[in-house]
Amino acid sequence: MLENILYILYGYGSAIALGLKYTVIITVTSYSIGIALGLFIALLRVYGSRLPRALLTVFVEIIRGTPMMVQLFFVYYALPELGILLDPVTASIIAIAINSAVYQSEYIRASISAIPYSQFESALSIGLTKFKIVWIVILPQAIRVAIPALVNEAIYLFKYSSIAYFVTAPELMYIGKSIGSKTFLYMEVYIILAFIYIIISILLTELAKIIERRHTVPSFIGSKV
């Protein structure tokens, strides 16, 4: 078994590394787009006018109510019918980013509403405009509240980027499957993959703790009504 594992690492190490590279690219890109878009959706849903609010509510419910796989297949297989042809990696990034944006928007929205209105009001009273209040008083507090959920989302995406396998994006799972079918050492291949996923998840968790510690403010929530 150990021999086989070493054999795979030796013979297919560079292929696995390439797979990992695509997994990381898909995860990082879709997460970044997701958080930016999620922030935008959250802000519009909290502070926007009625129409965008209603439209976004419908959008969020549609995405949350359907499996990520359906969204991915829609982007990869259905959009070409409208003349939008995407390569597997791009299609995966788009589908995962939209899905993640919706969830991240919910985390951010919840944390915005956890900030008491009195914070907004006291910012108004010193003469700040609404726009500035959101950026320099509300969001810095809300994001701190949201950090644990946002970090979880990153770990989740790292694992579930493997869904890109189904549209043949050459990420870890896809590479693993093809090594497996060449060598018939499925057990060993998937042990290696599991190991990689676990190590990176642990690293992300530790990174999260560091970020949280950096930005911690002595019990800043709950201290005031």
Added chain:
Amino acid sequence: MESNILVVENLWKFYGREVILKNINFTVKRGETKVIIGPSGAGKSTLLRCINLLVRPDRGRIILDGDVITERRDVHNIRSQIGFVFQHFNLFNHLTAIDNVLLGLIKVKKLPREEAMRRAKEALLSVGITEELWRKYPAQLSGGQQQRVAIARAIAMDPKIILFDEPTSALDPELIWEVLNVMEKLSRNGMTMIVVTHELGFAIKVAHEVMFMDGGTIIERGPPNQILLNPKGERIKRFMDRMWYLYSLNRSSKVA
């Protein structure tokens, strides 16, 4: 006209069909300290919120230093000229004491950092918040310290008037004094202030005029001794009797 920094004319406020403020009229002179007392629900907070336009009055005019602010659209400019001190302090929870004071100076007044720093320090020292507390977060400060930082935040903006909405009623008794003391000093130094409070000692000692509000109107006004000790109307008499009763209970419990 010159000596009046604030004129409130014919002010009305409704929430739905309910009248909250009914034809409020008064003026505040430069350097004057006015105390407002009255039972819960009288409309005291609403009145203060109307003055700095946190709440839009439905009718009437408010004139600040010759400027009809109820007709202005750049509300935030007006608000930067009016200090507001809240019952629950409302410091920005993610910022240290000094950053709380700096925020308005830098983001609203657009002062260069050094100048802002100088003013923030000056304001904090004037309310007795010394250097070792400047880098503390609100949650690390006592209520009295938080409220003094909030007062410093207001003072630093160099406002034309400061509005206090029950600034000591969320504080433990032994912390009330330090805040009232700062306010008294502020008043003596010529700051114009409107203070909603039930601290009778402060009102007697510091106020130039006391207004008694009930049911959305000003029922009686006059020098503190007259309003607090010899009020005319039945309603205010009853209210003051109760207030003095509580006040003396407070005094004797502190002595005991």
